[in-house]
Amino acid sequence: xxxxxxxxxxxxxxxxxxxxxxxxxxxxxxxxxxxxxxxxxxxxxxxxxxxxxxxxxxxxxxxxxxxxxxxxxxxxxxxxxxxxxxxxxxxxxxxxxxxxxxxxxxxxxxxxxxxxxxxxxxxxxxxxxxxxxxxxxxxxxxxxxxxxxxxxxxxxxxxxxxxxxxxxxxxxxxxxxxxxxxxxxxxxxxxxxxxxxxxxxxxxxxxxxxxxxxxxxxxxxxxxxxxxxxxxxxxxxxxxxxxxxxxxxxxxxxxxxxxx
Numbered sequence: 001x002x003x004x005x006x007x008x009x010x011x012x013x014x015x016x017x018x019x020x021x022x023x024x025x026x027x028x029x030x031x032x033x034x035x036x037x038x039x040x041x042x043x044x045x046x047x048x049x050x051x052x053x054x055x056x057x058x059x060x061x062x063x064x065x066x067x068x069x070x071x072x073x074x075x076x077x078x079x080x081x082x083x084x085x086x087x088x089x090x091x092x093x094x095x096x097x098x099x100x101x102x103x104x105x106x107x108x109x110x111x112x113x114x115x116x117x118x119x120x121x122x123x124x125x126x127x128x129x130x131x132x133x134x135x136x137x138x139x140x141x142x143x144x145x146x147x148x149x150x151x152x153x154x155x156x157x158x159x160x161x162x163x164x165x166x167x168x169x170x171x172x173x174x175x176x177x178x179x180x181x182x183x184x185x186x187x188x189x190x191x192x193x194x195x196x197x198x199x200x201x202x203x204x205x206x207x208x209x210x211x212x213x214x215x216x217x218x219x220x221x222x223x224x225x226x227x228x229x230x231x232x233x234x235x236x237x238x239x240x241x242x243x244x245x246x247x248x249x250x251x252x253x254x255x256x257x258x259x260x
Contacts, residue, residue: 012090012091012094015090015091016087016240016241016244019083019084019086019087019236019240020236020240022080022083023080023083023084023236024236026076026079026083026232027076027080027228027229029075029076030069030072030073030075030076030225030228030229031225033068033069033071033072034068034069034072034225037065037068037069040065042065042068043062043065069224069225070222070224072225072228073223073224073225073227073228074164074169074223074228076225076228076232077160077161077164077223077227077228077231078161078164078165080228080231080232080235080236081157081158081161081231084154084157084235084240085139085158086129087240088136088140088142088243089125089128089129089139090125091142091243091244091247092128092134092139092142093121093124093125093127093128094121094247094251095142095247095250095251096124096128097120097121097124098251102120103120104116136158136161136162137158140154140155140158140243143243143246143250144246145246145247145249145250146242146243146245146246147242150238150239150242150243153177153178153234153238153239154239154243156175156176156177156178157177157231157239159171159175159177160175160177160215160231163175163215163221164221169220169221169222170217170218170219170220170221171215171216171217171221172217173217174214174215174216174217175214175217175221176213176214177212177213177214178212178213178234179210179227179230179231180208180209180210180211180230180233180234180237181208181209181211181233182206182207182208182233183207183208183209184204184205184206185204185205185206185207186202186203186204186205187203188207190207211230213227
């Protein structure tokens with residue numbers, strides 16, 4: 001969606017797609033580590049890494065390999081939710097522009113106006129990101145038009161991030177996190193292994209289920225690659241699109257206001 005004022009366009013339609021591409025990169029990096037560990041190529045890949053004439057040499061790479069998928073899953077989730085929070089910052093900045101308008105604080109030609117608007121938006125996004133009074137749960141509350149279940153799920157993800165990033169992977173309270181998982185089904189029975197025989201008359205379909213994950217207080221949280229996939233899939237395909245939809249439906253084009 002873009003708002004057009006004269007010859008100036010503020011286009012926000014690519015924000016969701018950019019965030020989804022960045023999350024795809026997080027999953028791709030996780031897949032590389034997980035496959036290398038599964039195929040026992042992890043130590044060999046370390047030995048092959050070279051910077052000019054310098055090689056990376058680590059002691060006991062086999063020990064690192066044993067928990068590499070868990071480390072990669074943790075990093076994948078934290079990186080992806082960082083992208084999600086940055087996405088929220090952009091939408092909130094856009095909300096504020098829609099409400100307050102764009103102040104013009106210097107003389108501009110029509111040719112300068114588009115660059116001015118782009119710069120103004122970037123400054124407002126940075127201001128939102130640096131606003132310590134705007135906690136991450138408060139950012140979710142900025143989208144009251146989003147489905148309540150989606151907002152509650154997003155808050156749970158932010159609490160999981162807080163436990164991992166600020167409390168040494170331990171939650172201070174029982175943490176309930178929901179993920180959406182996509183599965184292939186035949187006659188509503190999930191395919192869990194291949195090969196799988198499908199008989200004439202049966203129906204092949206896709207089912208998205210909502211599942212619960214519970215983490216006990218005081219117990220270290222360990223994410224598996226499958227956990228990270230479920231978390232990122234949910235942010236990418238469920239949470240962010242619903243919040244974006246609510247934002248678009250509530251948006252108004254920003255106005256321009258000259259300041260002395």
